[in-house]
Amino acid sequence: MKTIYLAGPDVFEPDPVAAGEALKQLCADYGFEGLFPLDNAIEDFDHPHKTAEAIRQANIDLIRRADIVMANLNPFRGFEPDSGTVYEVGFAEALGKPVFAYAADRRHMPDRLRAHQQLAPDALQCREGKSIESFALSHNLMFTHTVVADDARSCLRYIAERLS
Structure with a gap:
């Protein structure tokens, strides 16, 4: 049975x-063994x-x-995914592990950010004056191949279909 590391901020839920x-x-x-932090x-x-390490x-x-690795890339304490989860995704990628992710809001980045920061519909910069990337992706371009679903169930279905 294949194992899936469950990366995400779910460890911070009220009942983790x-x-x-x-x-x-x-x-x-879906026929996998989940490994939760x-x-x-x-x-x-x-x-x-020492405990953190x-x-x-x-x-x-x-x-x-x-x-x-399956990663929850929903916003955490702000607009972007949890930084620990992002680290885990990068680490898994460096090891050559297949990584799949989900996020409830998969609108394109400019639309998501403009709504989040209440910017004009045609704004090209965020409130901090940084440019808003526009690659027709919901997340940073480093996740081009990774964000495949809106939720964990759909992501697992996607993984199961790809591995069968």
């Missing part, structure tokens, strides 16, 4: 264990940096163990 179990059940429904047993160290290393080990 339940969120992880739900994602793992979805994986099982909170599956790791982490020692509580005397310093938060233990969590980081355990997640890296799970990504190495996984056959596939």
Whole structure:
């Protein structure tokens, strides 16, 4: 059975264990074993940096163990995806793992950003004065091949169809 590392900010949900179990059940429904970051047993160290490094290393080990990575790229604490998830996607890609992602809002980047920042419909710069990329993609161009679905279930269906 192929394993899927479940990258995303779901570990920050009010009940992250339940969120992880739900994602793992979805994986099982499609014939995969889900690996959720909170599956790791982490020692509580005397310093938060040591605990953070233990969590980081355990997640890296799970990504190495996984056959596939599925990432939740929904906005997290702002407009962009969770930076930890983005790191995990890049790490998995560097290892040559197949990565698939989902995001509920897959409108093109300019439309998403203009709505989020309440900009004019033809604005070419965001509020910070930076240009708004326009490649007919919902996310940064580095995710060109990655964002394939609106939600986890649809993403798993996509993965299952590609691997069968």
